[in-house]
Amino acid sequence: MAYNVTNLRCGGLENPMGIDCLNPVFSWIVMGEGEGTRQKKRRVMVARFVDELERETNLEWDDIKETEEMRVTYQGKCLEPCTTYFWKVQVISDEDEQIDGDIGMFETAFLSDEDWTAKWICLSETPLKRDYPASGIGVERKKVAVEDMILGEVYQVRKEFFVKKKVKRARAYITAHGAYLPMLDGKRVGHYELAPGHSDYANQLFYQIYDITDELQVGYHAIGAYVADGWYRSRIGFSGENCQFGTRLAILMQLEVEYQDGGRESIGSDKSFLVSKGAYQYADLMVGEKYDAQKELAGFFEYGYGGSVKETEEMEIPLTNLKAQPGENVEVLEEISPIFAERTDVGDIVLDFGKCVAGKVRIRLRERAGTVICMEHSEVKGVDGSFLKNIQTPFRDQQDIYVCAGKIGEVYEPMFTYHGFRYVKISGITREINLQDYQAVVVGSRLEDGGFFRCSDGRMNQLQENIRRSQLSNMISIPTDCPQREKAGWTGDVQIYAATACYNQNMKEFFRRWLSDVRYEQTEKGQIPIIVPFVEGHKRQFPQAVTSAGWGDVITVLPWVLYQYYGDKAVLEENYEAMERWLAYVRNTAKTENPSELHGVTGARKEHLEYIWNTNFHFGDWLTPSVSINMESGMMDMLQSALQTKEIVPTFFYAYSCSILSKVSKILGKDDKRAYYDGLFEKIKEAFQYEYVNEDGTIKSDLQGIQVLALHMGLVDGKAKEQTEKKLVELIHANGDKLDTGFLSVPYLLDVLCDAGYKRLAYKILYQEECPSWLYEVKMGATSVWESWQAILPDGKCTFVSLAHYAYGCVGNWIYRNIVGIRCLVPGYKRVEIAPDFECGLESAEGGYHSIYGEIRCGWKKTGDKIVVEVAVPFNTEAQVFLRNAGIESVKKCGRDVTGEMKIEYGTDCSGVGLPAGSYQFICTYMED
Numbered sequence: 001m002a003y004n005v006t007n008l009r010c011g012g013l014e015n016p017m018g019i020d021c022l023n024p025v026f027s028w029i030v031m032g033e034g035e036g037t038r039q040k041k042r043r044v045m046v047a048r049f050v051d052e053l054e055r056e057t058n059l060e061w062d063d064i065k066e067t068e069e070m071r072v073t074y075q076g077k078c079l080e081p082c083t084t085y086f087w088k089v090q091v092i093s094d095e096d097e098q099i100d101g102d103i104g105m106f107e108t109a110f111l112s113d114e115d116w117t118a119k120w121i122c123l124s125e126t127p128l129k130r131d132y133p134a135s136g137i138g139v140e141r142k143k144v145a146v147e148d149m150i151l152g153e154v155y156q157v158r159k160e161f162f163v164k165k166k167v168k169r170a171r172a173y174i175t176a177h178g179a180y181l182p183m184l185d186g187k188r189v190g191h192y193e194l195a196p197g198h199s200d201y202a203n204q205l206f207y208q209i210y211d212i213t214d215e216l217q218v219g220y221h222a223i224g225a226y227v228a229d230g231w232y233r234s235r236i237g238f239s240g241e242n243c244q245f246g247t248r249l250a251i252l253m254q255l256e257v258e259y260q261d262g263g264r265e266s267i268g269s270d271k272s273f274l275v276s277k278g279a280y281q282y283a284d285l286m287v288g289e290k291y292d293a294q295k296e297l298a299g300f301f302e303y304g305y306g307g308s309v310k311e312t313e314e315m316e317i318p319l320t321n322l323k324a325q326p327g328e329n330v331e332v333l334e335e336i337s338p339i340f341a342e343r344t345d346v347g348d349i350v351l352d353f354g355k356c357v358a359g360k361v362r363i364r365l366r367e368r369a370g371t372v373i374c375m376e377h378s379e380v381k382g383v384d385g386s387f388l389k390n391i392q393t394p395f396r397d398q399q400d401i402y403v404c405a406g407k408i409g410e411v412y413e414p415m416f417t418y419h420g421f422r423y424v425k426i427s428g429i430t431r432e433i434n435l436q437d438y439q440a441v442v443v444g445s446r447l448e449d450g451g452f453f454r455c456s457d458g459r460m461n462q463l464q465e466n467i468r469r470s471q472l473s474n475m476i477s478i479p480t481d482c483p484q485r486e487k488a489g490w491t492g493d494v495q496i497y498a499a500t501a502c503y504n505q506n507m508k509e510f511f512r513r514w515l516s517d518v519r520y521e522q523t524e525k526g527q528i529p530i531i532v533p534f535v536e537g538h539k540r541q542f543p544q545a546v547t548s549a550g551w552g553d554v555i556t557v558l559p560w561v562l563y564q565y566y567g568d569k570a571v572l573e574e575n576y577e578a579m580e581r582w583l584a585y586v587r588n589t590a591k592t593e594n595p596s597e598l599h600g601v602t603g604a605r606k607e608h609l610e611y612i613w614n615t616n617f618h619f620g621d622w623l624t625p626s627v628s629i630n631m632e633s634g635m636m637d638m639l640q641s642a643l644q645t646k647e648i649v650p651t652f653f654y655a656y657s658c659s660i661l662s663k664v665s666k667i668l669g670k671d672d673k674r675a676y677y678d679g680l681f682e683k684i685k686e687a688f689q690y691e692y693v694n695e696d697g698t699i700k701s702d703l704q705g706i707q708v709l710a711l712h713m714g715l716v717d718g719k720a721k722e723q724t725e726k727k728l729v730e731l732i733h734a735n736g737d738k739l740d741t742g743f744l745s746v747p748y749l750l751d752v753l754c755d756a757g758y759k760r761l762a763y764k765i766l767y768q769e770e771c772p773s774w775l776y777e778v779k780m781g782a783t784s785v786w787e788s789w790q791a792i793l794p795d796g797k798c799t800f801v802s803l804a805h806y807a808y809g810c811v812g813n814w815i816y817r818n819i820v821g822i823r824c825l826v827p828g829y830k831r832v833e834i835a836p837d838f839e840c841g842l843e844s845a846e847g848g849y850h851s852i853y854g855e856i857r858c859g860w861k862k863t864g865d866k867i868v869v870e871v872a873v874p875f876n877t878e879a880q881v882f883l884r885n886a887g888i889e890s891v892k893k894c895g896r897d898v899t900g901e902m903k904i905e906y907g908t909d910c911s912g913v914g915l916p917a918g919s920y921q922f923i924c925t926y927m928e929d
């Protein structure tokens with residue numbers, strides 16, 4: 001098998017249709033086998049036509065460079081809008097082999113506002129009444145029955161047109177104020193769900209592109225769409241507030257048709273589009289939808305429809321916020337059959353899909369016309385096995401209602417909502433239960449797989465599966481906290497989990513897109529909100545908490561994580577200013593504000609206090625178990641961890657963001673800035689020690705999380721470091737070798753213990769099965785990661801928290817780095833350390849990570865005193881392999897015995913320095929400590 005250039009990506013996507021910038025970024029990898037191990041030189045070619053690309057003539061761009069970089073920004077002739085381009089890469093290896101490979105394609109979308117000839121058309125006759133229930137921290141939220149809620153109407157819009165000549169290529173460019181489902185000649189167009197997705201619409205609204213070439217035969221056609229509330233008008237505000245972006249639904253669509261004879265034509269939305277209400281009675285992203293199939297407008301989306309319709313109204317809306325969808329769209333990811341079904345005493349059906357997912361239920365019906373079917377969703381069952389909705393008001397309803405038409409082959413699948421669920425209760429079904437009639441349809445952003453982990457302990461495999469599952473359930477257009485309740489872009493959750501997310505899936509474009517919203521939402525003062533997009537309804541709920549330490553820091557942490565995984569400085573460059581503004585805000589607050597009891601302080605303390613960030617509301621080490629949870633009753637007082645840690649926690653993040661900015665400044669060549677942030681860090685550290693460290697070196701707090709944060713952020717050294725480590729270990733022992741860390745500290749707990757020489761204790765915590773612990777959740781049958789450790793109590797009772805929060809899944813990163821031992825040494829995994837831990841208590845483990853250069857793998861298995869380790873190093877990278885306590889017997893590279901030939905040191909620890917691309921097998925004798 002020879003080498004091949006493959007995995008061609010443009011703008012991070014395979015053959016994308018929506019490139020709307022003049023300088024897209026290309027990337028590729030080399031796979032297969034050959035002589036060389038690195039890219040010495042590369043040639044990138046771009047052409048308008050595939051035959052020209054093959055013949056290498058008439059190229060739009062032909063760029064040759066001696067470089068190891070496998071990513072480049074297009075610098076060729078100016079790209080034309082709505083045009084297809086082809087591209088390929090030739091790589092010359094360090095052994096001078098020429099490596100050819102796949103051909104990629106990309107298509108430009110609209111490149112300026114002028115390319116839009118379509119008009120925005122308004123569909124709602126009247127603005128929807130805004131409904132803003134009382135909000136604010138501590139305000140009791142009342143349950144409102146669906147019938148009493150103000151819910152928006154759903155519209156269908158249509159336009160007939162004639163195609164006079166043979167079509168060569170046709171595309172539809174569509175977006176909406178609301179969520180839309182495009183239709184052409186009676187059929188759905190494309191397979192995107194909940195388009196145009198969620199973003200900060202005022203600043204950026206994405207449009208999607210659909211290939212409709214095959215559908216447009218010569219003759220008459222009808223194009224149209226359903227338009228529902230989506231994120232635009234649904235009750236997404238924290239207290240169930242609607243209309244967060246506007247009160248009237250609208251759509252913008254433009255068809256670009258290119259005929260085979262070279263002619264072009266556009267058909268754009270305008271007032272000739274006609275609108276009607278139909279079967280959807282309402283469709284709210286949070287509440288659920290109601291569809292009355294008896295009110296379907298048969299033939300509405302087909303040519304020749306004669307039913308009654310109304311005119312639409314053109315609207316003058318600036319087009320400046322429109323962008324072609326960057327990154328992945330939301331799609332159906334998977335379909336799951338129920339594993340169990342039963343009838344309740346009152347005749348409802350309860351289905352169990354076996355795992356907590358995000359999505360909806362598709363149902364095949366054989367009921368009489370007028371039968372009302374209602375589906376309710378939940379993640380848990382009660383202790384007695386009954387259906388239980390553990391969802392807090394105002395997000396409780398999660399009901400999808402369908403009124404049957406009584407037709408043959410009737411199928412209902414909600415299109416404008418999604419839920420977090422494992423169980424569904426369905427009322428109204430009179431027929432016998434047939435499991436094949438039901439499917440859980442999992443929706444989410446279609447991200448590429450990043451990596452995998454499995455090992456000899458089934459509990460750990462389940463944990464990994466749960467982590468991955470919670471990730472899938474929360475990467476839905478934006479990163480959300482949970483699918484069952486708020487479905488909101490909580491910034492802290494991302495800050496905590498991003499580094500694990502990137503191991504499991506390719507997150508680059510997804511997070512980059514969301515970061516652009518984060519920047520838009522940054523306040524004038526520099527605050528980064530606790531939720532992005534930060535709509536009015538969230539602001540009203542948390543008036544005193546626009547930002548919070550550890551949440552706002554997503555602006556420094558996330559770009560830094562993305563840089564480590566994808567090695568792309570552009571991410572740092574585009575966020576640098578926002579990072580600096582955030583830190584300036586923190587610095588200014590620390591400097592100018594102090595809690596009232598500290599007013600009037602003078603001298604050295606006053607000077608130090610200028611570097612302590614200790615005012616305003618913060619979530620602190622959120623959900624610290626011992627502070628906020630009664631482990632017996634499960635009662636939670638969520639705010640307690642905020643109240644008890646909000647004074648000390650912010651300074652940790654002040655220091656942390658400062659140290660990240662110092663590193664970023666260095667990478668971007670801003671040496672003066674680096675010196676400034678280094679200096680600031682030292683001041684914070686000094687102030688922290690002055691303010692929070694006792695004479696004997698201990699920290700003024702008895703919480704595990706606070707010790708962890710002080711150690712991880714590097715704020716204690718010498719005696720104080722020793723004392724803090726000691727105290728952390730004591731606190732863990734006193735807690736029965738169980739963790740007691742909250743949201744912000746849990747990501748670092750195991751690392752901090754290992755760094756301090758307590759690796760065994762770290763594993764003890766990892767394998768702990770008593771609450772609170774990761775494997776407690778597994779033991780209790782979890783299929784996802786919970787918001788809070790005691791979401792289900794030892795006696796099986798459920799508390800009212802979400803069962804699909806990814807935050808605590810952050811341990812996944814530690815597992816990849818330690819048990820399989822894949823660690824990044826140079827950003828982008830250009831240089832990687834592979835140091836599996838044979839002392840982790842497992843018999844075997846295996847894991848892989850798809851880096852930007854290809855898949856890095858490590859698998860190991862013990863048999864008796866032998867241990868076999870298999871490692872794969874991608875082309876153009878090198879690995880430092882370190883096998884502790886393993887005396888090497890033989891080494892094979894790509895199946896050939898190379899024992900003694902390679903740069904490998906033998907002895908008790910076997911280590912290979914700078915091993916080049918290839919697959920390796922090490923057979924070693926294992927010597928236990």
Ligand code: BGC
Pocket residue numbers: 481482486490492493619622805
């Ligand atoms: C969310 C979190 C979030 C938190 C703020 C919760 O309601 O679900 O994950 O970070 O509030 O502390």
